[in-house]
Amino acid sequence: MATVLVLVTAADAALDRVSLQGLTLGVSLAAGGPVHALLIGDAPLASELGGWGATHVHVADHPALATFAPDAIARIVDDLATSLGAGVVVGPGTETGNTVMARAAARAGLPFAANCVAAAAGDPLVVTRQRWGGSLLEQAAIHGDRAMLTVAPHVLAAVPTGGSATVETFTPTLDESDLAVRVVGRIPAPVAGVSLAEAKVVVTGGRGAGSAQGFAPVVELADLLGAAVGCSRAVTISGWRPHTDQVGQTGTKIAPELYILAGVSGATQHMAGCKGAKAILAINKDADAPVMALADYAVIGDMHEILPAISAEIRRRRGS
């Protein structure tokens, strides 16, 4: 039974959800043994972690941690894992978590498995991890004194345990070299419309839009629904819409209540970005397009006729 350490990040005075999912995986790997959580800053949140399965919470407090410095956090993870004799370290499979955990593994000279959806304790520890943004899974054995892994976002549910944890704040040892890579400034985003990642409804156009101008009915419907506009990679590559609109494995990952795809074939690359959508409505000329296998609802036909008709019907019912 290995000692388990879980890296927990926080932002805007809230615990990161993916970190809590990692904690749940950590609890299962500990099989009743101690589960240590490392929280970077935000000490007031430490007491909540017992309720998610941590038995011991270590809060790293250091003035240099006020801005993000991935090598510094990696060093703290590595040093704490060494002092606890941890056999498994779990982190969140976010951009932040993956970069920190990969750095901690490189520092310790250990293998690292990113974006795991399952892990079975043993020697070696065997994980199931995502490839292709989750369109393919890999079973892999981690050979090393300590298994370093991250949990893929929003696949496993975080399970509350109702437990409590001892909380200890410590000052980690850091030197200049750990802070060479750090955030030195922030450009605030211009206040845009609805954020793609957080939108309740997303209306996406694909190759079927035909041109940049062909997006007019997509934008019209999105405006009526207070939705965000998305697009596929084919659209970005054609230069019809900016990459910031792109949904997919290499674009934005979305989780709306309703996802409307117009003229999108449903390529693997695209569908890897909308696994969190609660309902999917596909509008496509081709009743056999791959998107149909993933959709809950479909309208067959030309998006350039159907989208304006839907917008007109919404206006009619609203009496405007």
Next chain:
Amino acid sequence: MKVLVCIKRVPAVAGRITLTEDARAIDSKYLGFAIGPHEECAVEAAVRLVEEAGGESVVLSLGPAESLEQLRDAMAIGVSRAIHLVTDGEEWDPESTASAIVDAIRADEAESGPFDLLLFGNESGDTGGYQGAIRIGRALGRPVVTGLKGLGVADGRLRGEQAVVGGRDLYDVPLPAVASVLEGLNMPRYPSVPGRLRAKSKPVATSSPARPAQRLEMLRLVVPEGANKQVTILGNGAAAASATVDLLDRIGVL
């Protein structure tokens, strides 16, 4: 300005993935191959940096003999030469890939002088290991900045921008440095016909490193169960508008 960009040959997967009989690879009989999406942007960035500042860009790939196609693609848009670490087609785990690339970088630098910048995609399009750039930077003692959507070099420093909730975080590190980038960094150009012809005569240095024991050992691949959804057809063409708006109403998004 001397820039190295590392790329990986990945299958152009479109629809449902099918596996080879031994479940250790994607069945690519009917698939094309390409440079991974993030790495295409890294290649474009390398070419632009050298166009602006002068110098040399070099492309490196560890992969089977066929990876030469992707190395030629990079040279067709302006990269000067290639380094090909040829494998027998078996996968290499992230640690052993990084270690072979570190050896190749050291050998090339000993002969042709140091690189100012090593560029990578943030994660490979297929295996998604999220660690190559980090391991290589660590081994060479150079700062590593990951996940960049903006990148510039000036006064011997790399400035990087990372998209975060609420804006862009800025990084500023001294060269030589290592950076990994995300799709959206730029719009990669298409190779021209003369570019493709020129690429054929550009030098490619090949070597065949030995594959060490794999510490992240792939056991098998599994295609996840589909959602097995039953699609409800609301109708055909504009006539389906009423049924569609009924649905929007039911879901509560109207």
